[in-house]
Amino acid sequence: MTEYHVINGRAPRLDAPAKATGRAVYVDDIKLPGMLHGALLQSPLAHARILSIDTSKALELPGVKSVLTAENASMVPYGVSPARYDETLFVKDQARYIGDEIAAVAAVDLETALEAVSLIHVEYEELPAVFTMEEAMAEGAPKIHEKYPGNICAEVHQEFGNVEEAFAQCDLIRTDTFLNKRQDGAFLEPNGVVADFDRNGYLTLHTSTQSPHYVMRIIAMVLGLPVGKVRVVKPYVGGGFGPKAATNSIELASCLLSMKTGKPVKMNFTREQVFLFSRARHQFKHTLTTGVKKDGTLMALTNECYLEGGAYASFGIATVYYAGSLLGAPYRLPNMKYDGYRLYTNRPACGAQRGHGGVAARAAWEQQIDFIAEELGMDPVEIRMKNSMEAGDITCNDFNTSSFGMKECIEAVKERSNWNEKKGKMPEGKGIGIATGFFVSGAGYPIYRSETAHSTVVIKLNEDGGTAHVLTGSAEIGQGSDTAMGMIAAEALGVPLDCIKVSSGDTDYSVDLGAYSSRQTLMTGHATKNAAEDLKGQVLDVLGEKLKVPVDQMDIKNGFVVFKGETPDFSGIRTIYAKEHRGFFDNPDWDEPLTFKEAARMAFLARGSMVGTGSYKPGNLGGKFKGAAVGTSPAYGPSAQVVEITVDKGTGKITIDRMTDAHDCGFAINRTSVEAQMQGSLSMGLGEAMFEEVKFDDKGRILNANLGEYKIATALDMPNVDTIIVESNEPNGPFGAKEVGEGAIMPTIPAILNALYDATGARIQELPLTPERVFKAILEKEEKEK
């Protein structure tokens, strides 16, 4: 049993004191001298041709410094994946949704900027619009993008094994459909930027983002600047959850406005604009056909999925793959066929949101598995245990599970929730349900084709050896990555956590793909560990020369040098150190073991700047088929959840009484952070299951573009979660660690659905579970039984 000094503990987060005292600077807290304020003009129509734009009155307004439209702005296409660069900064000819950006203004203050926007006169020719998947696919539907007939943004067809043959051998085959609704990320901090183009041609963009790296590349590409002259800095971020991984219009517009005016430019989304931008969870319509043997063995699955994607591709090109690939696990499934279609519609573009394309698919399938269990007379826990994968199994779509505590998670929640005493014995109106899920620990490939390392980290040792400064381009967005990296660095270097300073989220520090696909603990963690070990090695190298001890006979632990053999006489080093630090208060005592500080100081004196570097790139993962890249990952984290609910049949209201959650995170770098991510993930899943839905009118306008009518869970809606951390020690993870941030949400919706079915016998295969939907389903069921 390895003994760790820092990791696996409950260190308070490094950034918590700043956040608790109001010192933490988020992007809207930034003010720069001479700063201008920007505002956007956005299309009020869901689908329209732009006939003319007259900016003359806006330009004449005193205090206006720049007005940009497609005429004078870069129209280099961009997006998220190079395979679908279907966006431009401003609409040139065709506005494709209400919110599509037409112009941007920079002025001396926000009031003037907003007034200028209102003075821009646009002539529109309204075009017929399509809003639903069905409308988008219909014969003769208006084309949203010239290049994509039938409004099909992307189409996926995959088959693994042979489903037809497998179905022929099944004893039971079931088909079910499932429909969720569009969601919104609903992070509490709206997107915002401050762009600053200096007189040397260097651009700095402060932005509330999950991926400074991707934003930097898109800005460089669209604005025609060399990558080395674009710096993206992430201040404190008030949540991301996926939508903030996509480069947004104010990131680009503010940079361009700053370049044109020579002044810093601030822009913010209002909460309404956050909804208009979206890039959040798609609506998915799944039709699943699953075949099993009568003993519950899963044989085959066909999954047909339609995604309502909005006006642009954004992350959706990956989403449509995930909606299929993420059913390859956590059960042994030898035959799987997936047909996925992502449709363009005249609505805000959808993208990646916690759990990405896996959440709706997981909900659909876990619900169906419960129906199958019922038909077979099997307990829902039993059927899942029977089919669960174990470490070493490879899915039909080539995911390698090097660690997989699925069975441990199921056992844990079954135990902790007292499943056996409760299932089938719940009082009237109460129900219990179980579900499982899993997710990737980082995507196997970057969003743009590249051989790049996914994470690089630099650790600079202060010349006195007292502090090591971790420099990483990774993004702390509230999930705790800075603290995790600090702890990994401390552990790997061999020093206490308070010797580590972490600076992150700045493209000047290092290349890191950012916070998405739950990648940072594993990938940035590896790079951090490597950098710390590199640094330690350099220090020990010098020490070894000085003390004439082989490097492999020494190590650093807890701030001290430990010798495997006899401790040599290091009094020479101590004397030098003491002489250089006369008057300092913290010199080591004469009888103390040799400290890391002293060794580090020697290294500096011998070699100058001490810098450790580390990088991480996953090995070649996944199969050779089309789309194999999406879903491949160095590691997968499974989880299981049991939810207990009470249904008020008179109103249809559901109360979530209890949630028990077990998550295999490989190895918890920070136990408190893992629990916190589990609890937060579950609260988002609960919201999606029960309340969340973006609603539109028949003109494509969002009806509930505010946090009053788009309802996320309040403190009175969310119960306590009994969290169980399972540690399966992932060989591909630093210290055995893998993800928790997104995987934990996977079982939540289906556990609630299954509990609802248990409580009422009413089958609901559509979200959210509003009181009305539940009430009606119960009534219908009672009618049918009469």
Place this chain on the structure above:
Amino acid sequence: MKKMICLTINGKEYELAVVPNMTLADLLREELLLTGTKKGCELGDCGTCTVIMNGKAVNSCLVLAVQAAGKEITTVEGLETEKGLHPLQEKFIENGAIQCGFCTSGMLLSAKTLLDKNPKPDELEIRTAISGNLCRCTGYQKIVESIKDVSEGR
């Protein structure tokens, strides 16, 4: 036309000229650079702009600066003293009740007004007290536990 107002913020007296249509949130953030008070929605739906005004927790985005004249305001910056952090701040940090931090200022201030009035709340009272402060990161649990800890002197 600007109006002169006098008000006390975090124990300090201010005399300021403000336009009528400036909100208290913007006064704090833009004029006084007390950016610990956040703006998450500006419509009173999220609670990130919570400040304590004459002992009551309110959405500062729905209060005019002129309405705050003559009143005592406490923002998150006013929770700590020379002696150190407020026990609520300490517990939030210790328990991991802070993730992205954007709801934290509001949560702390709502919690403070609860404990000032009701030093030994039960869990329902705690959850009710923070029910106007949305959090998307934590699921509320460690926040509730932290408030409980402080109320029980832990």
Place this chain on the structure above:
Amino acid sequence: MLLPKFEFHEPATVEEACRILGELGEKAKTLAGGTDLFVNMKKKVLAPEHVVSLDRIESLSELGSSNGMLRIGACVKAAEIAESHAVGGDFPALQGGASKLGSPLIRNLATIGGNLVSARPAADFPPPLMVYGAKAVLKSSTGERTVAVSDFIEGPGRTIISPEEILDSLLIEKPAAHSGSAYIKLGIREALEISLVNVAVFMTTEGPDGSIKAARVVMGSVGPTPLMSPSAEKVLLGEKPSGALYLAAGEAAAMDSRPIDDFRASADYKRAMVKELTRRALAQAYNEI
């Protein structure tokens, strides 16, 4: 988001407020808590040239009983009403409405007067006020009038108050002995909700076990204004309280309701909830007796 520009007035007395409103009329909007007004101004639904704050007028913030009459100043905050013993003792439905409004933060700003004057169909104060037969005192430079709250709201956002008047206070008579009341609000979440449906009920029985001699049922969010249910009253009067009676009253109330399909819920569901909530509220009210 920015508030549009306006001139700000802060009268110190009711008289001064009435004088200012008398001069400005339609050009002014009164400000009490601001939780409705400022939201509408930020959304550009309203842009009054003048805003007249009633916040500093002490008499409008007083809450007290005398001679069997509860007087609640129009600017008394929902939070105060939610915690007041004077209210909770005799008027649990009013306390219920106050405590369910928005969130604790909103309740520290929102006022009973503002909630009434903004006249949103889903508002939490009007139904309880109406079941108690509360009266609204309106003042202007030319005089004063008292109006039943049931006659106060004309339509969504419209009341009988004229631009020169302010709502001064609400007057509620202490209920007769053997009275009970309740307020139930149905929302999707447990806080920060605008009612999907709400119901307030009031009943008085002959003696502690007698039949019902007075009853009122008022429902919100199921019509352009809060609606009284004469049919439910008819069902209840003269009858002995019982579960079956409450059910019948609920059915009658549902018949009187006029819900529409909207993005929050369907009319069918709202109607069904009127029935259910009325039934529950009556049972709750009976327990208060």
